[in-house]
Amino acid sequence: MTAAGVLFQRESRAAFASVAFYVQTAAFLAASGWSLVDALRRGDGGFVLVPALWAGSVAFWLPFLSALSTMRSFSAERASGTLETLLTAPISESQVVSGKFQSAFLVGLSGLLLAGLAPMVLLPWLTPRLAAGIATGPLIAGLVTLMVQLALWTAVGIFFSLAWEQQAAAAACSLFVCLVVPLAVEAVAAAWFPGFSLAVVGFPAAGWAADAASGLMALAPVVCYGLAAWGFLFLTTLLLEARQIRTG
Secondary structure, three states: OOHHHHHHHHHHHHHHOOHHHHHHHHHHHHHHHHHHHHHHHOOHHHOOOHHHHHHHHHHHHHHHHHHHHHOOOOHHHHHHOOHHHHHOOOOOHHHHHHHHHHHHHHHHHHHHHHHOHHHHHHHHHHOHHHHHHOOHHHHHHHHHHHHHHHHHHHHHHHHHHHHOOOHHHHHHHHHHHHHHHHHHHHHHHHHHOOOOOHHHHOOOHHHHHHHHHOOOOOOHHHHHHHHHHHHHHHHHHHHHHHHHHHHO
16 A cells, blocks of 8 residues: 555544544535525525535535645644654655545545435435436536535645644635635626636536536536646645755
8 A cells, every 4th residue: 555545544534533524524514405405495496406406505515614624634733743753754745645635535525425415315305396306417417516626625725734733724714715716706807807707617616516417517617626626736745845845
């Protein structure tokens, strides 16, 4: 097994054994479930597919889950002084970042898959008349789209977890980049270039997730999110290398 795999196993076991994982997952499920119920209560289900409502509801809360899942990745190591010990082990900086990213992504994916039980199991059981409008294909498309988004939000969270020693600061910066910045850029672009929209590259994220679950698939957002996730992981590796040079 590679060094990144060993680190991934260690981080994953620690995450799933902690109370924080179950608290943050329960909060995420409650928030996304409330958003879905609110959308159905407003009557949107009469015009929009239930999988699209579900994907849009989950997409808004996914950055919160990712921020909570990643804020301890490097911040806790820095606060306890174990990061320097980790950097002296026979493992490269890219492998450290990869192991941290994979474990945090797995934690977020677990919450996402549990949220998928709402349209697949709970809604058909509670309201059988909605079962006919819940197709497997759109749900899978929405889930895959949310997984791509989760990869980017996780990469952003990992970066700020290394940049900040305080966990709250890391989570706040992650949420700012994932939620505020795309909306701000969209508003500025719309003001300066009427008719222009970032929706072509998947922003806002909730709109892209809802479109994908409605059957409107596009390659550009996948490429955009993938490149952005790779960029943040690359920056995290560079930052970790710079820190090792300063402390070496």
